[in-house]
Amino acid sequence: MNQPVWSSVPPDAAKADPAQLSLLGHDLRAAVSDVLGGLRQIDHSQIDPATVLQLERVRAAGEVLARLLEESLAAMLGDDPMDGRQIANVQMSRFLYDIEVRWSGRAREKGLDFQIVVEPGVPAVLALDRIALERVLANILSNAIKYTDAGTVRMRVELTEENGLRLSVHDEGPGFSEEALGRLFQYAGRPEGADKPGHGMGLHISQDMAHRLGGNVSVHNRPGGGADVAFDLPATAWRPVAPGVRADLPDLSRIKVLLAEDNITNQTIICHMLAAMGAEFELATDGVEALHWLEREEFDLALIDIEMPRLSGIDVIRALRAAGGAQSRMPVLAVTAYVLRANRDAIYAAGADGILAKPLPGIESFGLAIAAALARAEAHSAIDTVRPDETVELDLAQFERLMEIAGPDNAGELLDRLHSDLRKTERGLIAALSDTDRGAIRSATHVLIALAGAVGAERLQALAETVNAAAHRREDAPMKTLAAETLAQIDRLIEFVRREIDRRGTLG
Numbered sequence: 001m002n003q004p005v006w007s008s009v010p011p012d013a014a015k016a017d018p019a020q021l022s023l024l025g026h027d028l029r030a031a032v033s034d035v036l037g038g039l040r041q042i043d044h045s046q047i048d049p050a051t052v053l054q055l056e057r058v059r060a061a062g063e064v065l066a067r068l069l070e071e072s073l074a075a076m077l078g079d080d081p082m083d084g085r086q087i088a089n090v091q092m093s094r095f096l097y098d099i100e101v102r103w104s105g106r107a108r109e110k111g112l113d114f115q116i117v118v119e120p121g122v123p124a125v126l127a128l129d130r131i132a133l134e135r136v137l138a139n140i141l142s143n144a145i146k147y148t149d150a151g152t153v154r155m156r157v158e159l160t161e162e163n164g165l166r167l168s169v170h171d172e173g174p175g176f177s178e179e180a181l182g183r184l185f186q187y188a189g190r191p192e193g194a195d196k197p198g199h200g201m202g203l204h205i206s207q208d209m210a211h212r213l214g215g216n217v218s219v220h221n222r223p224g225g226g227a228d229v230a231f232d233l234p235a236t237a238w239r240p241v242a243p244g245v246r247a248d249l250p251d252l253s254r255i256k257v258l259l260a261e262d263n264i265t266n267q268t269i270i271c272h273m274l275a276a277m278g279a280e281f282e283l284a285t286d287g288v289e290a291l292h293w294l295e296r297e298e299f300d301l302a303l304i305d306i307e308m309p310r311l312s313g314i315d316v317i318r319a320l321r322a323a324g325g326a327q328s329r330m331p332v333l334a335v336t337a338y339v340l341r342a343n344r345d346a347i348y349a350a351g352a353d354g355i356l357a358k359p360l361p362g363i364e365s366f367g368l369a370i371a372a373a374l375a376r377a378e379a380h381s382a383i384d385t386v387r388p389d390e391t392v393e394l395d396l397a398q399f400e401r402l403m404e405i406a407g408p409d410n411a412g413e414l415l416d417r418l419h420s421d422l423r424k425t426e427r428g429l430i431a432a433l434s435d436t437d438r439g440a441i442r443s444a445t446h447v448l449i450a451l452a453g454a455v456g457a458e459r460l461q462a463l464a465e466t467v468n469a470a471a472h473r474r475e476d477a478p479m480k481t482l483a484a485e486t487l488a489q490i491d492r493l494i495e496f497v498r499r500e501i502d503r504r505g506t507l508g
Contacts, residue, residue, distance in 0.1 A: 021073070021076055025069075025073040028069055028073075029066075029069065029292060032062065032065060032066045032069060032296065033066075033292065033295035033296055035062055036059065036062045036063065036066065036295065036296050036297070037295050037323075039055060039058060039059045039062065040059075040298065040325050040326070040327065041324070041325055042055060053101060053104070053105060054105055056101040057101050057102050057104075057105035057106075059101075060098040060099075060101050060102040061102050062296075063098070063296060063297050064102075064131075064134055064138070066296040066297070067131050067134075068131070068135075071131065088127070088128075088129075088130060088275075088280065088281065088282075089125050089126070089127055089241055089274075089275055089278060089279060089280045089281065090125065090126045090127070090128045090130045090133065090280065091124065091125050091253060091254060091256070091278075091280045092118070092122060092123070092124055092125065092126060092157070093124065093254065094254075094256065094280065095130065095133075095134075096116055096118065096157070099116065099137060099141075099155070100114070100116050103141045103145065103153075106141075106142075106145050107145050107153055110145060110148070110149070111150070112145060112148055112150070112151065112152065112153055113151070113152040113153070114145075114152070114153050114154075114155075115152060115153075115154045115155070116154075116155045116156075116157070117154060117155070117156045117157070118156075118157045118158075119156065119157065119158035119159070121158075121159045122157050122158065122159060122165075123240035123241065124241075124253050124278070125240070125241035125253050125278045125280075126165070126238055126239070126240060126241065127238065127239045127240075127241055127275070128213065128238055129212065129213055132209040132212045132213050133209075133213065135205060135206070135209040136167075136206045136209045136210050136213070136217065136231050137155070137167060137169075137206075137231070139201075139202035139203065139205050139206040140169045140202070140203075140206050140217070140229045140231065141153070141155065141169060142202055143202045143203065143229070144169050144170075144171035144173070144227075144229070145171075147171065147173035147174065147227075148171045148172055148173040148226075149173065150172070151171075151172030151226075152172060153169065153170070153171050153172075154169070154170045154171075155167065155168070155169050155170075156168050156169075156170070160232070162234070162235060163235040164232055164233060164234045164235050165215075165232070165233040165235075165238055166230055166231070166232050166233075167230070167231045168228055168229065168230035168231070169228070169229050169230075170222070170226060170227070170228050171226050171227055172225060172226040173225075173226055173227065174225070174226075175221035175222065175225065175226060175227045176219060176221055176227055181219065181221075184203050184219055185203055185204050185207040185217070186204060187201070187204050203217065203219070203229075206229075206231070210231055210233075213233060213237060213238075214233065214234070214236070214237030214238070215231060215232055215233035215234065215237055216231075216232055217229065217230070217231050217232075218230050218232065241253075241275065241278050249276070249277050249363065249364065249367045250277055250367045250368075250370060250371040250374075251277065251278060252274070252277040252278045252279035252370065253277075253278035253279075254300075255278075255279045255280070255300045255301060255370075255374065256279070256280045256281065256282075256297075256298070256299050256300050256301075257274055257279045257280070257281040257282075257299060257300065257301045257302070257303060257370075258281070258282055258284065258290065258293050258294065258299045258301070258302045258303070258304075259271065259274070259281055259282070259283050259284070259302075259303045260284040260285075260286075260287065260289070260290035260293075260302065260303065260304045260305055260308065260313065260316060261283070261284075261285070261303070261305040261308075261335065262285050262286055262305060262307075262308050262309055263305070266305070266335070266358070266360065267283060267285075269360055270303065270335075270360065270366075271283065273363045273366050273367070276363060277363075277367055277370075282297070282299075286308045286309045286310045286311065287308045287309070287310050287311025287312055287313065287315060287316045288310045288311050290302075290304065290308075290311075290316050291311065291316060291319055291320075294316075294320055294323075294327065298326075298327055299327070299330060300330065300331075300374070301330065301331050301332075301333070301370065301373060301374060302320070302330060302331070302332045302333070303332075303333050303335055303356070304316055304317055304332055304333070304334055304335065304352070305334075305335045305336070306334055306335065306336035306338065306343075306347065307336065307337075307338075313334060313335075313336070314346060314347060314350045317332055317334070317347075317350040317351045317352055318350050318351060320332065320351070321350070321351035331353045331354075331373040331374060332351065332352050332353055332354075332373075333352065333353060333354045333355070333356050333369060333370070333373055334347045334352040334354070334355045334356065335355075335356045335358065335360070336355060336356075336357065336358060337357070337358040337359075344427070344431070348427060353373050353430075354369055354372065354373050354427075354430040354431070354434065355430070355431055355434065356369055356434055357431075357434065357435055361434060361435060361436065364436075364476075364480065365433070365434055365435065365436045366434075368433055368434070368480050368483060368484075369430070369433065369434040371483075371484045372430060372433060372483055372484050372487045373430075374484075375484040375485070375487055375488045393457065393458065393459035393460070393489070394455065394456055394457050394458075394493070394496065395456030395457075395458060396456070397456070398455065398456030399455050399456050402414075402454060402455060402456075411504065412501070412504065415497055415500055415501050415504070416501065418451065418455070418497055419494065419497045419498060419501060421447070421451060422451060422490060422493060422494045422497065423494060425444050425447050425448050425451065425490070426487065426490045426491070426494065428440065428443070428444040429441065429444040429445065429448070429486070429487065429490070430487065432444055433480075433483050436476065438471040438472075438474060441467065441468070441471040441479070442468055442471045442472055445464040445465070445467050445468035445471070445486075446468060448460070448461075448464040448486075448490070449461055449464045449465055449468065452464060452493070455493070455497075457489070457493050459489060460486070460489040460490065460493060463482055463485060463486040463489060464486060466482055467479050467482050467483065467486055470482075
């Protein structure tokens with residue numbers, strides 16, 4: 001009888017003191033987080049491509065290790081590792097990239113080629129248990145590379161005629177012996193006298209994880225040499241995710257989100273909305289767990305509840321901003337029921353880019369808030385690669401006339417006030433758009449029209465006028481369509497003014 005994977009935990013571990021295991025888990029998590037955090041601090045632009053590939057290989061394997069560690073600790077502490085498991089969106093481009101960087105490095109060490117072929121029709125986003133899928137493929141690929149001494153290991157991803165999902169691995173090794181074929185999926189089913197190291201656990205784990213997903217692993221020797229190992233997932237066991245079906249929702253099929261929220265109802269609502277837009281996401285149920293996720297993996301956006309146990313959302317945002325590196329500049333939206341000005345000021349001071357008020361808005365407003373935050377982050381990223389006068393569509397002659405009118409003694413004060421007013425208006429517009437508060441949108445864009453017109457930001461002025469008119473006519477569709485570009489233009493103008501303050505040495 002096959003021994004279940006979870007019962008393969010050493011017997012003594014199950015009898016260990018839970019407190020000691022908890023402390024050990026704390027130190028293991030800290031060590032893994034340090035490894036992954038150190039990898040992210042490395043500047044890839046200063047390293048040759050071959051070394052970058054190896055660093056990416058270590059990073060991908062390290063993230064898998066962190067997830068496996070969590071499951072193992074849950075099993076040893078007597079928790080059901082399947083309890084509360086959520087089927088999450090898996091973005092195939094991200095997933096297959098991690099597979100490629102991890103296993104191509106292993107293949108190259110043996111002088112092998114490694115290829116991944118994705119056939120037409122495979123959805124960009126699947127709803128699956130990612131860690132189980134990772135374990136199926138990791139053990140199949142490990143065996144294929146181990147037993148192939150020359151040639152190519154190729155993985156193919158395709159849909160079957162019955163609309164099932166098939167991930168198959170073809171190697172050019174010797175194939176499976178008759179004895180091996182008879183013991184393939186047994187626990188420690190390795191034949192006697194095998195000439196490669198190992199214990200015969202790989203295919204047993206692959207089949208166990210395949211069954212966890214609702215699929216099956218099959219093995220065939222090829223007539224011309226080599227073996228095919230296929231993982232088949234029938235159409236009833238998975239579902240494609242088609243983001244952006246609705247024109248008023250953003251397509252988040254390339255976005256990975258961290259959701260930190262302790263309320264189960266809010267978790268369910270937000271996860272549903274993120275899934276509907278194709279986002280890949282991870283869930284943290286308190287502030288400390290959120291920091292652990294941020295230490296272990298990279299995200300494109302964070303949704304952080306402000307009132308959480310163990311560590312508040314404000315403390316999480318502060319820690320993220322203070323951490324340094326690319327992820328510290330990741331857009332963050334705070335989720336809170338406290339929307340008074342003092343609360344908002346504290347949240348923005350901690351480093352949040354926007355606020356989502358509870359009760360949460362509908363999916364349209366929720367999607368708009370995310371799209372706006374991502375657009376602003378993209379604008380920030382672009383600013384560093386272009387000259388200041390190219391960051392915003394600006395009539396520089398009009399701007400310089402404004403500076404001349406102010407005179408050298410007052411130009412600094414004018415720029416400081418302009419910078420402050422733009423930031424205040426930007427925050428007000430983000431909050432108003434998130435709540436679909438048309439009155440607040442009209443108020444914010446009215447101020448923006450005046451500010452943009454004064455400095456010669458003609459494109460921003462035109463956008464603000466259009467959004468203002470749409471809000472006045474209660475035409476939400478055009479208002480929301482132009483909101484992301486409007487916020488991006490505001491952000492560029494803010495950056496331009498900041499650089500002018502620095503250049504003129506007038507920062508107050």
